[in-house]
Amino acid sequence: MGMTASKRPGAHTVVIVGGGAAGIELAARLGKRGDLDVALVDRDASHFWKPRLHELAVGLLGDGEEAVPYLAHAQSHGYRFEPGALQRVDPVAKTIALDEVRFPLTDEIILPARSLSYDTLVLAFGSRVNDFGTPGVLEYCDMLDSPAQAIDLRRKILALALRTAGDPDKRIGIGIVGAGATGVELAAELHHAFNDMHRYGGLDPASKLDITLMDMAKRVLPNVDPRTSESAEKILRRMGVTLRTGVGVDAVEDGAFHLSDGTSVHCDIQVWAAGVTGHDMVKGLGPFELSRDRRILVDGQLKAQGLADIYAMGDCAFATTTPGGPSVPPTAQAAHQQATYLARALPRAFRGENVSAFVYHSKGTLVSLGSRQATGELPSGPKGRSIIPMRGWVAKMLYVSLQQLHRATLHGWPRATALWLADWLRNTTLPPVKLH
Numbered sequence: 001m002g003m004t005a006s007k008r009p010g011a012h013t014v015v016i017v018g019g020g021a022a023g024i025e026l027a028a029r030l031g032k033r034g035d036l037d038v039a040l041v042d043r044d045a046s047h048f049w050k051p052r053l054h055e056l057a058v059g060l061l062g063d064g065e066e067a068v069p070y071l072a073h074a075q076s077h078g079y080r081f082e083p084g085a086l087q088r089v090d091p092v093a094k095t096i097a098l099d100e101v102r103f104p105l106t107d108e109i110i111l112p113a114r115s116l117s118y119d120t121l122v123l124a125f126g127s128r129v130n131d132f133g134t135p136g137v138l139e140y141c142d143m144l145d146s147p148a149q150a151i152d153l154r155r156k157i158l159a160l161a162l163r164t165a166g167d168p169d170k171r172i173g174i175g176i177v178g179a180g181a182t183g184v185e186l187a188a189e190l191h192h193a194f195n196d197m198h199r200y201g202g203l204d205p206a207s208k209l210d211i212t213l214m215d216m217a218k219r220v221l222p223n224v225d226p227r228t229s230e231s232a233e234k235i236l237r238r239m240g241v242t243l244r245t246g247v248g249v250d251a252v253e254d255g256a257f258h259l260s261d262g263t264s265v266h267c268d269i270q271v272w273a274a275g276v277t278g279h280d281m282v283k284g285l286g287p288f289e290l291s292r293d294r295r296i297l298v299d300g301q302l303k304a305q306g307l308a309d310i311y312a313m314g315d316c317a318f319a320t321t322t323p324g325g326p327s328v329p330p331t332a333q334a335a336h337q338q339a340t341y342l343a344r345a346l347p348r349a350f351r352g353e354n355v356s357a358f359v360y361h362s363k364g365t366l367v368s369l370g371s372r373q374a375t376g377e378l379p380s381g382p383k384g385r386s387i388i389p390m391r392g393w394v395a396k397m398l399y400v401s402l403q404q405l406h407r408a409t410l411h412g413w414p415r416a417t418a419l420w421l422a423d424w425l426r427n428t429t430l431p432p433v434k435l436h
Contacts, residue, residue, distance in 0.1 A: 011037040012350055015096065015118040017086050018125035019047045019070055022314035022335035025409050026122060029343035031079030036347075038079035039116065041086065041098065042070060048147045049406055050126075051332050054186040056150040058193035059158065059434040063151060068410060082116060086125060089286035091307050094118055120309050120346065123296060124339075127315035127330060130277035130293070136252030141272035144182060156269055158435070161194065165203045172209050173267035175257050177249055178274035179215035179222070181367050184232055186273065187211050188369040191239040193433050200431035206239070212265050214244040214257065215274070223329070224365050224377060225387055231375045232367060239370075276315055276330045291318040300357030301345065302338060311346075313338035321360040328360050332402075336409070337361065366390065366399040371432075374399045 014030055016023050019042035027040040046067035048056075055061045074081040084098030094117060101111040128145050131137035142153045157174075164170040174190060176183045191206045198205035213220065213236065219229040220236070220243065233243060248260040252272075257265040278294025289297040289305045295318035297305045302319060304310040313319070314335040319328045328334045337360060345355045364387070366376035374395035377387040390398060407416035 011035065013037040013039070013117065013119045014122065014346065015039045015041060015082075015116055015120070016122045016124060017041045017096065018123065018314065018316070019044070020124060020126050020314060020335065021049060021332050021406065022339045023122070023124035024068070024070075024073065025336060025339040025406075026124070026313075026342055027079045028073070028077045028410060029339070030346065031074070031077045033347070034078060039082050040070060040074065040079055041082045041084060041096070041116070043083070043085040043099075044070075044146075045083065046070060047073070047410075049332070049403065052403065053144045053147065053150045054182060054189050056147060057144060057153040057157075057186065058189045059154050059197075060189060060193055060432060062434045063147075067147070073410065083111065084114070086281075086285070087113075088284075089121065089123075089288075089310070091286060091310060094121075094309065096121065118309075120350075121311070122342065122346075123304070123310065123312040123316055124314045124335075125279065125316050127276040127295070128279055129272055130275035131272060132274070134249055134252060137272050140252050140254050141177070141270045143272050144186070153269070153271065154434070157190070157193075158197075160268055161197055161203050164208065172269075173212070173265075174209065174269045174271065175212045175214065175265050175267035176271045176273060177214045177257065178272065179213050179217060179220040179243070179245060180273070180275075181221065181365070182273040183213055183215070183271075184220055184236065185368050186271065187213050187236060187241050188239065191241070192370045196431065196433035197435065200433060201435045209240065210242070210267070211240070212242045212244060212267065214247065214249060214259070214265065216246070216248045218246045220245065221365075221367060225389070227389055228365070228367075228375055228377050231389070231391055232369065235369050235373065235375070278316060282316070293318075301349075301355050302342060302358055311342060313342060319358065319360075323357055332406070333363050334360060336406070364390075366395055366402065368396065368399050372396055 014036055016027050019040055024047045027038055030036050031038045046069045048067055052066055070081040083101050087099050088097040095115045097115050100109050100113045103110055129143045143149050160172050176187055194206040194209055197203040220232050221229045249257050250260050251258045282294050296312040298312050298317050298319050299305055300323050302311045302313050304312050315330040321328055341358045349355050362379055364378035366374055368374045373392050376390045376395050380386045380388045404416055407419055
């Protein structure tokens with residue numbers, strides 16, 4: 001059963017599993033061609049751009065504000081949407097099995113378990129936060145893998161803010177494990193959101209917060225230039241964030257992180273944002289060759305190793321930047337580049353033409369540090385071997401432009417511009433932080 005655009009009889013069928021940044025962009029690009037039967041599979045009803053999950057978690061975005069319904073997007077971009085969670089891939093029969101679909105919050109079955117046939121399969125179902133087998137993480141920590149998790153975290157934060165408002169003896173402790181982009185941005189946006197809750201809702205300001213950011217690495221943002229890390233650390237410290245770098249987490253209990261140096265961090269809310277790994281279900285998905293972290297091994301053309309007509313991209317794939325080079329980072333810009341590559345490479349492959357290998361080009365790193373500032377670096381010089389540091393409002397403008405580029409890829413520039421104007425109008429007429 002296909003929803004929206006009908007199946008094109010006799011056309012080459014491309015099934016894309018996963019509607020994240022990579023999957024939905026590829027579906028839109030291939031669907032517009034008109035000569036392919038393109039289906040996008042996802043267990044959720046809408047797409048959300050993961051780099052904004054931390055804003056949803058602190059209340060700077062409302063429920064559904066950035067969601068793109070797959071049904072509507074498929075209708076306007078020439079592909080069909082197939083709801084359901086992937087259960088199994090059969091490379092011999094060239095089919096995938098999908099789980100039954102139930103109505104949210106009830107047990108009512110909307111669609112029974114079913115299978116879909118493909119000529120070419122593209123897997124883009126993302127990753128999950130890596131708990132590294134640390135005891136207690138899954139039981140006691142919030143994570144930011146999905147909008148539902150971000151909304152749950154926001155409700156906990158708002159409940160604590162309301163419960164402690166006006167009581168000078170009660171502080172709010174928030175511990176965040178992982179000082180990469182997600183952890184750093186979450187810490188900064190928490191500070192920003194609490195000040196907005198004070199200004200617009202009369203709750204206590206960010207001075208009520210005790211945020212602790214922890215990581216085994218020696219510095220925050222360990223994968224960027226040390227000068228960029230130093231800039232982020234200075235801003236976080238000015239916000240009152242406590243940095244515990246160079247120390248691991250041995251175990252997690254309700255309300256406490258126990259660290260490798262023998263100390264403990266006690267907090268009301270515990271967030272785990274340390275690294276990514278493949279989904280557990282990948283091991284039983286089919287005869288895939290997997291990396292140690294359960295990601296699908298692919299060759300230079302992003303084909304799943306040892307299997308015909310199956311590709312993988314985004315966080316679920318273990319690809320190399322160049323043949324024999326380091327692995328492609330699990331970032332939105334890498335997913336975008338891989339989707340762009342496959343949108344061009346797949347039609348050529350269908351025609352029997354030679355296809356060049358995927359080559360990843362880093363466009364730099366930008367990390368948001370509140371409403372008006374960001375930090376990061378852009379590559380410069382031959383082969384991007386040197387960097388240009390970016391700081392302050394200029395870096396923030398570039399950071400915001402990344403979201404606009406994603407919107408333009410999904411909707412075109414006229415609608416992306418209209419959405420930007422709608423954001424501006426909403427922020428000038430309504431409180432910037434959600435108080436419900």
